[in-house]
Amino acid sequence: MDIKTSLKKEASAEKAKLKNMSWQDRIWYIWEYYKFHILALLIALGLVITFFNVLYRQTFTTRLSIAIVNDRSGGMNSMDTFETSLRTELGYGKKDLMEINEGLYAAFDDAAMSQYAYASLAKISALVASNSLDIMIADTGVIEHYGSMSGFIDLKEFLPEELYQKVEEYLLYAPDEQGVSKPVALSLKDTSFAEQTGVMVEPAYLAVIKSAPHTEDTLRTIEYLFR
Numbered sequence: 726m727d728i729k730t731s732l733k734k735e736a737s738a739e740k741a742k743l744k745n746m747s748w749q750d751r752i753w754y755i756w757e758y759y760k761f762h763i764l765a766l767l768i769a770l771g772l773v774i775t776f777f778n779v780l781y782r783q784t785f786t787t788r789l790s791i792a793i794v795n796d797r798s799g800g801m802n803s804m805d806t807f808e809t810s811l812r813t814e815l816g817y818g819k820k821d822l823m824e825i826n827e828g829l830y831a832a833f834d835d836a837a838m839s840q841y842a843y844a845s846l847a848k849i850s851a852l853v854a855s856n857s858l859d860i861m862i863a864d865t866g867v868i869e870h871y872g873s874m875s876g877f878i879d880l881k882e883f884l885p886e887e888l889y890q891k892v893e894e895y896l897l898y899a900p901d902e903q904g905v906s907k908p909v910a911l912s913l914k915d916t917s918f919a920e921q922t923g924v925m926v927e928p929a930y931l932a933v934i935k936s937a938p939h940t941e942d943t944l945r946t947i948e949y950l951f952r
Contacts, residue, residue, distance in 0.1 A: 787857075788817060789942045790824040792849060794831050794863035795926055802827070802923035810921065814949045815942055826852065831867050859937040860946065862918075865897070868910045868930045872899030877909040878933040883940075884947070892951050897930050916950045 756763070789811075796802060804825050812823060829845040832838055852858035853876070861871070871877060880896065881889060897910040910930035913919065919929065931950070937943050 785820045785822050787822045789939050790858050791860045792826040794829045794867050796924050798925040807921040856936045856938050858934045859939050859943045861932050864926050869899045872909045875901040880908045
C-alpha cells in the first residue's frame with residue numbers, strides 16, 4: 726500500500742469516527758489529538774501575518790513627531806481635530822504618519838520625581854537620541870530645562886524673517902549651555918491649539934528639537950498655528 730492510499734484510508738476512518746460523535750465530542754477529540762498541529766499552524770500563521778505587517782509598515786513614512794509634556798487636562802483632551810486639520814494642511818496621505826506622544830510628565834526636582842516622571846524623561850531622551858522628535862509642547866520649566874542643555878533650535882535662525890517678525894511677541898528666551906539667551910520657544914496662548922485639543926499646559930510653549938528630522942513640516946506646522 727502506497728503512502729497516498731494509506732493517507733486516504735486514515736482520513737476516511739477519521740471522518741467516519743467524527744460523524745458518529747456529538748459536536749462537543751468532536752471538538753474535544755480534535756483538540757485532544759491534533760492540538761499540537763493546531764498550535765503549530767497558529768504560530769506559523771502568526772509569524773506570516775507579523776512578517777507581512779512589518780513589510781506593509783515599511784511602506785509608511787513618519788512625517789512629523791510631536792511630544793506634549795505636562796498636560797494637566799486629566800485625560801480630557803483629544804488630538805483628533807488638531808491632527809485631522811494639520812494633516813489636511815500638510816497634505817498628508819494615508820501612509821504619511823504623524824506621531825503625537827501624549828501623557829508625558831517631566832519634573833526636575835528630586836523631591837517631585839516619580840517612576841512615571843523617570844519613564845517620561847527616558848522616553849523623551851530616547852526620542853531625541855534617535856532623531857525621532859521634531860516638536861515639544863511644554864510649560865516654561867520644561868522649555869528652560871532643555872533650553873539650558875541647548876536642546877532646541879534658535880528660532881531666529883530657523884524661522885523665515887517674515888514669519889519671525891510675525892511671531893516675535895510670542896517668543897520665549899532661555900539661556901543655552903554657554904549662558905547665552907536665545908529665542909527657543911513660542912507661546913501658544915493666542916493660537917487655536919488649546920481649543921482644538923483640550924490640552925492644558927500652562928503656559929504652553931512650542932519648541933523645535935535641535936535634531937528635528939522633519940524641519941520642513943515642522944516649519945509648516947508653526948505657520949499653520951500662527952497664520
